[in-house]
Amino acid sequence: AAEPQCQTAADVIRVAEDAEALIVLYAPITHEVFAALPHLRIISLPLVGVDAVDLEAAREHGVWVAYVPDACVPEVGVHAVAMALALVRHLPFYDRAVREGRWDYEEPGVLRRPTHLTFGLLGCGRIARQAGASAAPSFGRVLAYDPYVPAENWPDGIERAPNIETLFRDSDVISLHAPIVAETRHIVDTALLARMKPGSYLVNAARGGLVDPGALLNALDSGQLAGAALDVFEPEPPDMNDPLLHHARVMVTPHAAYYSVEGDEEGRGRAVHNIIDFARCGRPNDFVVAGTK
Structure with a gap:
């Protein structure tokens, strides 16, 4: 039988005791992992996001951290816009209502023509x-x-x-595309959501930690937001009792925005090539931490 994917730091330590190189998707690579793997020289991720890796610990132990800076760009961009259009056209609500026996296009409220709306982006990478x-x-x-x-x-x-306040004030839909770092954690909070137009929408296909979940829930309950589309949560998978999962104005996908067969193959291939480049030339092509080993 195939070895199950590592889910915890202990799993990684158990299976990678003598490893010099690791390809990592979501398993946490903590300070304990680096300390337990003295032969480790490079970690390569098939993604743009590297938050599974303790980068400071990598520097401390002289381990390279390679990534794919443009991984899954078409997939995530299209997924975010698809979610936005689904919200604006009330598609999740209509689908659920018809299946429950209700046939009323006016039930979910006002339908707007997207060409009359502003699509806002938090981030421009x-x-x-x-x-x-x-x-x-x-x-x-x-x-x-x-x-x-x-x-x-x-x-x-x-x-x-000119500033984040203007972005939220002027946009009908906000799509989040920022990394999760100390200054962006819960950047979307009560104050920022209050600046949005009543009846606007929020899409998050970036990182769950960008949004204060309590503030989001309150904005949905009050009608300040007409809907939200979430591909990411914190933690993942989310607690099945999370009220956002059961909210009538929220559509969710299971951190699927990044995925396509083609994107997955490309990302994994480039992660392997980063390790090959390291073996041949002493450094990977794309990296966020320059090692010393």
């Missing part, structure tokens, strides 16, 4: 730009805020919001 390009034909305006992108690198076709 690779995935956000893909989402913006995918949203542009359907929405009337694409607006983004990202303080880390200099003016000369700002993409055509996406307006730049």
Whole structure:
């Protein structure tokens, strides 16, 4: 039988005792893992997100951390826009209502034409730009805020919001595309959600920790938000008693935005090539931590 995937740090330590290289998807690579694997020289992820790895511990132990910086960009961008359009057109509500025997297109409330709406992006990196390009034909305006992108690198076709407050105030749909770091944890809080137009929408296909779940629930219950689409939670999988899972105005997918057969094959292949490059040349092609081993 195939070895089951590692779920915990203890699993990794058990199966990788003599490993010099690891390919990691979601298993946590903690300080304890680095301390227990003295031969480890490189960790390679088939993803852009590296939050499964304790990067400070990697630096401390001289281990390279490689990644795929443009992994799954088309998939996540399209998934976010698909979720946004599904919310705007009330598709999850209609599907559920018809299956329950109700046939009334007016029941969920106002339907808006997307070309009259503003699609907002929190972040303007690779995935956000893909989402913006995918949203542009359907929405009337694409607006983004990202303080880390200099003016000369700002993409055509996406307006730049001067600050995060303006982004949330002016957008009818907000799609989150920021990394999870100390300053972005729960960045979407009660104050920021209160700036949104009543009846607007939130999409999160980035990281669950970007959103304060209590603030989101209150915004949905009050009608400040007409709906939310969540591909990510914190933790994952979520507690099945999480009220957001059972809320009538929330659609969920199981952290599936990144996935396609083609994207999975490409990401895994490039993760392997990062290790091959390291073996041949002493360094991987794409990395976030430069090791010393």
